[in-house]
Amino acid sequence: MPTPLDDQLLENAIEQTLPMLTQLLNTPSPTGYTREAIRFCRESFTALDLPLSVFETRKGALMMPLKGKSAQIHRAVTAHVDTLGAMVKDVKPSGRLKFAMLGGSPWTAVEYEGVTVRTAKDERIRGTIVPVNGSTHVNKDAATMPRNENTLEIRLDARTRSGAETVALGIAPGDFIFFDPRVELGEAGFIRSRHLDDKLCVAAIYAALIALKDGGLIGQIAYDTLLNISNYEEVGHGGRADWPDEMDELLVVDMAAMGDGQWSDEFSVTLCIRDSGGPYSFEMNENLRRLAAEAGIPLKTDLYPNYSSDGTAYWGAGGAARVALIGMGVDSSHGYERSHRDGLKHTTHLIAQYLLGE
Structure with missing residues (x-):
């Protein structure tokens, strides 16, 4: 049984993490354009000065092998840094933009949101x-008309009243569009931002x-563990490739779905028993329940009806390792999301206990 981490140790780790989380949330990473966020993660994890070898896959994901006391079992822990976003579909005769969604954002969730358009020459234009x-x-129908790809458009903060003038700005189909995250860390411990799914779990x-390092426990990590920051989860194939054949277990860390009929909340860590891809590993779930109980970690169990993860993708591609899914509750997922530092702390603690446990 691993020793539960002291609460003050965990609180200190969260305090050290919040600046990193804020900068990560403010770093654009819509699925398909994640190199800035991957670079930031690489620099952040490298700066922890741990026995990590850090490299990127050909798809641009981040891999960080971490040595444990034993290589008898090979583990992996993953979270994804790619987020929802959009892409320029067309330039209208008015000079405004028609756009296509990247990932599963409801159209109503982005109305009146500030955006940045990135041109092929890496110029940034607000809108x-x-x-x-x-x-x-x-x-008179403005309030009641449906919201979809034909009724929403991007108004650019540039003097353009024609398609030709917008094209002259360097804008073309395929340019990425970043939604403003609007990060707020409140005094009551709440964390509000777009893209907490899944940057909060990367954090x-x-x-x-940090908690394991500050507690002098890095050398007590039980098994060799591959840490992975994936970059194509929102479109379903982030977890499909690049895993070692010898991997025995994959712990996916992704947001817990909140809503009517759900048990997940913002103040606990949730163990997802089943999502739309089916049940996760019974053996891993039992182990995670035990670790949480022994360490006094508030754990909820839940089922997610309209949800899939990198673990779902891994199994769908024929992966043979056991898979489990944990994460803190995130309210209004794929909209302007909210969670709480307590959920972050308890998810952090369960990850640490998993790394230490045998």
């Missing part, structure tokens, strides 16, 4: 997602390593 003919003083892995 806002607005309804077409959206002034209620002009269009939990980071915080677990």
Whole structure:
């Protein structure tokens, strides 16, 4: 049985992690354009000065093998850094942009959101997602018309009133569009931002390593463990490749789905028993329940009806290792999301206990 981590040790790890989390949330990483966030993660994890060898896969994911006391079992822990976003679909005659979604964001969740358009030359142009003919003083149907790819557009903060003028700015189909994250860390411990799915879980892995290092426990990690920051989860294939054949267990760290009929909350860590891909590993789930109980970690169990993870992708590609899924509750997922530092702390603690446990 691993020794539970002292609460003050965990609180200190969270305090050290929050600046990293804030910068990561403010680093754009829509699925397909994650190199800035992967670079930031690489620098952040490297700066912890741990016995990690850090490298990137050909798909651009981050791999960080961590030596344990034994190589008898090979483990992996993963979270994804790619997020929702959008892409320029067309330049309209008005000079405004038609756009396509990247990932599963509801159209209603992005109305009136600030955005940044990245051109092929890496110029950044600000704008806002607005309804077409959206002034209620002009269009009596502005409030009731459906929200979709034909009724929302991007109004650029540039002097352009024609398609030719917008094209002259360097904008073309395929340019990435970043949603403003609007990060807020409140005094009550709440964390509000877009893209907590799944950057908050990347931060939990980071915080677990800080806690183990500060507690002098890095040398007590039970088994060789591959840490992975994936970059294509939101489109379903982030976890499908690049895993070692000898991997025995994969712990996926991803947000817990909150809503009517769900047991997950923002203040605990949730063990997902089943998502839309089916049940996760019974053996791993039993071990994680035991670790949480022994360490006094508040653990919820839940089922996610409309959800899949990198673990789902891994199994769908024929992966043979056991897989489990944990994470803190995130309210209003794929919208303007919210969680709490307590959920981050307890997820961090369970990751640490898993790394130490046999």
